Amino acid sequence: MSISVGSTAREQADAVRRREISARELLDLHLDRIRERNPELNAIVSLDEDRARAGAAEADEALAAGAEVGPLHGLPFAFKDTHEVAGWRTTYGSPLFADHVPDADELIVERVRRAGVVVIGRTNVPEFAAGSHTFNKVFGTTLNPVDPTRSAGGSSGGAACALASGMVPLADGSDMGGSLRNPASFCGVVGLRPSLGRVPEWPHANQWETTSVGGPMARNVGDLALLLSVMAGPDPRAPQALGDPGVTFALPLAGSLSGLRVALSTDLGGAIEVDHDVASIVESAGSVFGSVTAAAPLLTEADDTFRTLRAWHFQARFGALLAGHPDSFKPSLADNIRAGESLTGADVARAYEQRTTLSERMREFFTAYDVLVLPVSQVPPFPADQEFPTEINGRPMETYLDWMRAAYFITVTGCPAISVPFGTTADGLPVGIQIVAAHGRDRFLLEVAAAFEAALA
Incomplete structure (x- = not known):
């Protein structure tokens, strides 16, 4: 097989291991694509070709010496610019950290490396990583690879764009309010928000606050499972990590849509406003599953729960930094941080009580259904010169969070959710569907997603 940047990550890794292509040659293929697409799209930042070439040479030398190698050996990789990588510039998209170079890898980076x-x-x-549109004052805006006048989503927008355009074969990301799922939908790739505890994080300022999780992105479900098998598994430094080892998610995936109990809702029972084109595309996914029931869990408390916990988390993490540098934050983020200043203990306690209620309600929902299907994003990719959509179907979106409810309502349930490419708008813009399963059923969710993907082939 001739390997190209369009080959699956599994094909590329297998070819390197069999020495059908060297890591150097594979790197050159991807650097050529980066030179072709990245000047326009701006997906990959802090590119270091010299260090990359040295790393590829080391990978080839390890194979030549007969060393035992890992499952991603020789694959070019660009980590999300919020994950700390030892010796590599890590800016978080903030001018305050424009020259920050960490001394150590964080856990997800450690595992992938x-x-x-x-x-x-x-x-x-x-x-x-605040907001689902990728732009900052350090590097500028990442554009959609399908239509560069449009947003690539966020906060893992650079990752999704780089994947979709063939600059990298796999990507990592993180997801609080949809940061793995929204950009996957916008760019036509696959993004998984795992169950709470599936991909442990360390170091972490608060190991007991689990609104945000790390996870994988790929161009297909099989490649995503490969990356999840590397990322997942317990670690003694992460007390809430689930105990299943990463190998649990290794291939093959043997799912089926036959007999699946599918609940489908385009608007979560009227709880969210969804663009008419997006709703129509998600509705049509029912024909792929075969038999679906129009149903949705009651998530009334989700909006207050998410916004309270997000503001509390942001104030705790960034409050002192904002006080010292009040003009160095984008206004929407500064407002979100300041919203946490007025929260009381009773507010936070209420949010956690509601989150418990939501988790229990989802547990009960998944006794009647195997999966829930709904939109990933409430809109198709919007113009890149907007910070966020200001209206949906004529209904105003007052904040940069309003249009993301389809994603963050699921966040506070703790359930795993995957964005799988499905259709396009009349303008050819990608639209994914969001498939959700019960907490802990990540392997099952991958099998369903793989079966759905295969049904579209």
């Missing part, structure tokens, strides 16, 4: 990747640079993010 141990699996054998060749680090080439970073993927662009919004400032401190």
Whole structure:
């Protein structure tokens, strides 16, 4: 098989291991694509070709010496610019950290590097990963690879764009309010928000606050499962990590849509406003599953729960930094941080009580259904010169969070959710569907997503 940047990550990794292509040659293929697409799209930042070439040479030398290699050996990789990578510039998309170079890898980076990747640079993010449109004052805006006048989504927008355009074969990301799922939908790739505890994080300022999780992105479900098998598994430094080892998610995936109990809702029972084109595309996914029931869990408390916990988290993390540098934050993020200042203990306690209620309600919902299908994003990719959509179907969106409810309502349930490419708008813009399963059923969710993907082939 002739390997190209369009080959699956599994094909590329297998070819390197069989020495059908060297890590150097594979790197050159991807650097050529980066030179072709990145000047316009701005997905990969802090690119370091010299260090990447040195890493590829080391990968080839390890194979030549007969060393045991990891499952991602020789694959070019660019980490999200919010994940700390030892010795590599990590800016968080903020001018305050424009020259920040960490001394150590964080856990997700440690695991992916141990699996054998060749680090080439970073993927662009919004400032401190806040918001689902990727732009910042350090590197500028990442554009959609399908239509460069449109947003690539965020906060893992650089990752999704780089994947979709063939600059990298796999990507990492993180997801608080949809940061793995929204850009996957916008760019036509696959993004998984795992169950709470599936991909442990360390270091972490608060190991007991789990609104944000790390996770994988790929161009297909099989490649995503490969990356999840590297990222997942317990670690003694992360007390809430689930105990299943990463190998649990290794291929093959053997799911089926036959007999699946599918609940489908385009608007979560009227709880969210969804663009008419997006709703129509999600509705049509029912024909792929075969038999679906129009149903949705009651998530009344989700909006207050998410916004309270997000503001509390942001104030705790960035409050002192904002006080010292009040003009160095984008206004929407500064407002979100300041919203946490007025929260009381009773407010936070209420949010956690509501989150518990939502989790229990989802547990009960998944006794009647195997999966829930709904939109990933409430809109198709919007113009890149907007910070966020200001209206949906004529209904005003007052904040940069309003249009993301389809994603963050699921966030506070703790359930795993995957964005899978499905259709396009009349303008040819990608639209994904969001498939959700019960907490802990990540392997099952991948199997369903793989079966759905296969049904579209």
